[in-house]
Amino acid sequence: MTSRSKNAVRSYETEIEKCREESNWKKAVELATQLKARSPQHESLAHFLIGEGKLEAHLEEWPPIRDNIERAQRELSDARGYLTLATDEAGKKAGVALDAHLLLGKLNYACGAYDDALKNYKLAELNTLTEKELPIRSLRIVAESYAIKGLCLEETAPGGGGASSRFKAAEREADMVRSFELASDLTLLYLQKTAAPAVRAGPTLEAALQRAPHLHLKAGRPQAAIDRYRSMLRATECQWTQALRLTLARQLAELLMRGTNGQEYKIPSVSTAGGRQAAPGPWTPAKYTSINQFVPQNVYEEIVLLLLVSEAMAVRAAVLSQSAEFEVERGSSLRAARAVGDLLALAAARWGHLQLVLESLERAMKFSFGCGHTWRQRALATAAAAAATPPSTQQAGSPAWTAGTKAVSVMRHAKTLATDDAPLRLVGANTCYNMGELEEGIALAEEALAIEQKTNGPLLARCHLYTGIGYQMKAQRTNSRIEKEASNEKSLQNLLKAVQLDNNDHLAFYHLALHYLRQAMLNEAMDAARCCLHARAECAGGLRVAAALWACGAAGARGGRALAAAAVARHHYPAAPWPLTAAAMLQLQWGEPDAALASARELLALLNSSTESEMEQNGYTELDALSDSQPEDVQSNRDAVSLRAESVGVYRVERALSEAAQSGAPCSKLLAGRRAQAWLLCAELCLRLGRITAAAGCVAEAAALTPYSHLVLYTRGLVHEASAEWEEARACFRDAVAIHPTHLDSLVHLGTAYYETGWIRLAESVLRSALALQPLRGDTWRRLSLVLSARGEHAAAADAAAAAVCAQPAAVYSHWGL
Template identity: 45%
Template sequence: MTSKTRNKVESTIETCRAEGKWKNVIELTEELKSGSPNNESLALFLVGEAKLENYLEENPLVGENYDKIKGGLAEPRRLLLQITGENGQKAGIALDAYLLLAKLCYACGEHEQSLENFVKAELNTLSEKSLTLRSLKILAESYAIKGLCLENQIAKPSSKYKKTEKESEMITSFEKATDLGLLYLQEQDNTPSHALSDIVLSTTTLSVSPPIKRMGTILETALQRAPIVLIKAGKLQEAIDRYRNMLSAIETRTTQSLRLTLARQLAEVLLRGVSGTVYAPPKGTLPKSAKKLWKPRKYMGRNHFIPKNQHEETILLLLVSESLSVKDAVLSQSPEFKMVRQHAMDNATAVYDLLSLATVRWGLGSLLNDSFEKALKFSYGEQHIWRQYGISLASMGRYKHSLRVFEEVTRLIPNDPLPSLLSARLCYESLGLFHEGLHHSKQALSKELKGLRPSRSQLYVGIGYQQLANQSNLNSDREKYHKLALEAFQQAVDDDENDHLNEYYLALEYALLNNIPEAMHHIRCALALRAEHSPSLHLFTLLLTANEKHFEALNVVEDALEEFPENLNLLHVKAHLELFMDEPHSALKTVQSMLNIWRDHYESQINGNGANGGGILALNDNADISERHSDTKSIHLQTMSQFSDKDSSGFF
């Protein structure tokens, strides 16, 4: 074989290696066996590599079926072992052989043997130099496998020093794997198919590097594990910096889905693991320094937006994640796209759940609502997205629209009582549609499953009857509805005697029927179950006054106001009690406090800085804020304000 022909064959082989065409590599390798002992060793290496990679592509590493894998990789192991000796050293491919043997051992579950091969390859002492795409991938996977082997190592370190040393080595391996992996993907996108490079780990080969469609399971695992092992090691800030470094790397076609995962994970870390006092914002663009060969290229520019606080960075990450998830959404409802569609939907749902937490926490309800409206375009039949959308509409005060959305959710999950309860709550609390609310409550009651807190649906039925009784003009209708309400509340108490709301509403019903002794009994039961429930304290105070125990009532209301200083209902009762006891100055002071609270609350609402729309906030928002909003309603809404109590969403 002439030198020109041999070079052409080698070039074609390297093209096939870069493209993952392993069967073609095996066919072309036959032409290299003649002419030189080095060619014989190179041919063994290429066939062993091709058989190894081809087997792993056809048999992904799922589960621990190591016996089958060992049998399938017996021949590649034999071929690669043949070139780890003197002939392989002379041919310059022993290093590559050890790295591939380490990968083979990892696939077979032989983690210790894999680490031994890395020691033989002197992986820790390799110096940075230019590499071909194939060599970049081998090296990136080698560091990834080393990190995974160290993480899964059964033998525990004998001392604290050894444990720290192992942990540091594992973190370093994952970090190098992420840097080399991202660099490999960038080079894969940027290298034209006709480009050649003659600097490789195996000194006798050339490389042609066309784009490769997949990064491989090992690399993808390493890219996601790198920050996680830092978090497990208690190095939270280093984990955040690692996320930021990976996200600031120039994007490639292969990393788009990975970028979605990383951005979502970093947002989750910032939401759940970082408080404002320990948050460190990302640094700006650093001065240009000497380019490191084994570091990925990053976005550079003067006008890039850099978040200044935790809120900005979290929202930015989630908006980026949302954009990527919308881009990946599958609109086709054909059965053949079911798996892909479900995977994209799962990613989008995770992003929207986090976006809900972040936007509600920082009062950005309109942003959340806009995001859900975009999500509806690809969320046909996805009840979770529709339910979240309905809750976001309620938080914006768009109650009628929210009710229609919950009715659609009811259609999507006909056996789940929760959407019907949400609809009933909107009807009772915000829309004044008591007949419709009662209808939804009865629907929920008919769907209740055994053991799933049946008292909540029963309670809502009783509330519906109670409100209808209050609205009725005819005595016959009022008596009928009060009787039905009393029966429903009593049944709710029987179903769950540990629910303070059941006892509270039963006490309220007895009070409306002028049965003060029974009302007092049940309100004491409610307070025994939850002493800090402000509506129960309010009703208890009123019942004490009905029994002419005014001093006791004043003591109760003053104690309650220490817990709820802005509760207008309690302040109203206090002012009346002070007037009754001939304390006009104290009563005037109390009324002035009420006016100040009313002014502050409603001015903030007018300016757009107050409540986002009533007690439904208790579903997702901070419970104390929700109760404050409900407690500062005007007096004529006193009864309806109880639905906004933070525990009234307890049917979750």
């Protein structure tokens, strides 16, 4: 009978231990009650087990947080009684008194009795526990005891002053840090060793894992906090530590991104042990060790590595099911992934790794259905990628076209999830403008304007600016006088409102100056250009407009100021070709032909030594790709009045022909076009100096680069015109117009060629077509006056001459790309 009784007790103990490891507390209490009734000599053990089961069952349902203190005080009286019974002499003899004191500390913490909890830990001699191998359940009890001790010390921090109080506070802080560090190590060790099917660290142990680094930071020891995070992350991963590693990796990345108060970055050491002990012990979790282990060499590598690992874990843990029963889990995983994605976006944008953000957001799409924040991030990232793509071509299938189309499509979906997001719509408007989708861009800008007007938001001025820019570009696209005037009126209203709301926005003043310049309101344009340069002295657009205005005869003889503006632009944008182009034309205009040729040679040398990536930094990126002087217009920038979207078909024809002729050319199409433009500038300089043969040679060099450009044909026509070869000139101008029907210079000179060859009616028709495109151009009216006089219409010729006197000189548009 005695043997059977001992076997039965041993069987109970085995079953109870299994239930404890699996956290099956209801069955553990039942078995402990049976053990007490069956074996009175194990009464103290049974009391401990019953008290433990009741305590843990309650805390599983009601975690030990402040909101649950009153409930714990009411419902844990039975557990307190059983655990107290286990601390008597019989309990000490049975070896359960120490564990009972540890659990009483946990119970008092749940009830808000922090001083009583610390007394129980003192009775258990927690500070002097020897590190030794412990069973799984005991590991958790000891880990929670150290964690709760640290939390209780925080809750009962003493006040007062004096040296003694400060010494006690420092001693208390050191005790807290040591407790949290031991708790975190034991927690990781427990999770590595446990074999339970659904184990969780719980709120207490999770808090302990994060408290030690926070205390180091609070005490001004950022490097100690970093080392502690690294030590925990080096612990060997298991199934139960994945969520913890995600949190710790994200927090370490945040700490490294915020900086370390000026301290130098220290490369992680594979021997780092978190500052507690270097040699592994029975309470130290297993850690990764390998001679091939990757070690970041700078803070950037470590941050990106942490965030990529965190993002991989967040994506792997994401809940894909849209069922209502998984709503809580889905929300939690989505929040974790969003937090990591936002940090990755900050880090990657800071160091120019936009592709990392795009790839991360692409992966996030599989679990971000209906998530406005993720879609907004993706829309912004794709728009940034489209803006960063070299604008060498806008043909369907080209990288720039593909990136822009993708950005617009993502933005269309994102805006439906963010109904009151004005910045997102402004970014979308910018992308649409760059793609030539003016109507959609204006609609987006007006949506943003309506949103900001409802709340008088901080982006109201910028919304008016983008709306004005859209109508400004729309006016440049259309050939209808009524539509052009209506668009110009709306553009002016919005631009004036933008500068009224924000008188320090150089972009608003720049586009206002551009508008006035196109309307021949030169004094108003000069005032706006001055305001632009006052707001930002190095604004490329403002410098260019100011130089054009100072060079214009109607604005006064101020060639020195125009040259100074070109010199300032050259200083701020040394890789941009336009300051040298402007300087060459100004030097020629103000009687310095040798200096003009020197500037042209310098321009050619710059372009021949430049790469495409350098050419992208042309001094206009600050204009948010919204000015009419963008790289995409370089092949037609002599007359941007008729440029922009109306001549997209022309560009496609030119580029298709040029690509066929340049297959195998050593430089890109963008560089080829700019080098050809420089040669054409040299040709025009030579024509101004009377060197017709040299001009023909320059045109031949440009033709070798872009053989089917309308500008090459136009300049070749100028060479024939200078030699009085009117038939050849007429053929060249006619071919240029065939490629680019709205190129004003070609139309005007074609009209002159018709006049010189006796085709008077055709000359009048062509010149009137040019005036329909730009009625404010003076030299067109002057030539029309000659044609009408030749036809005997003297009254009409006089009216045309008067219009020529009042109209805007052609020099305002020529060579400036405005």
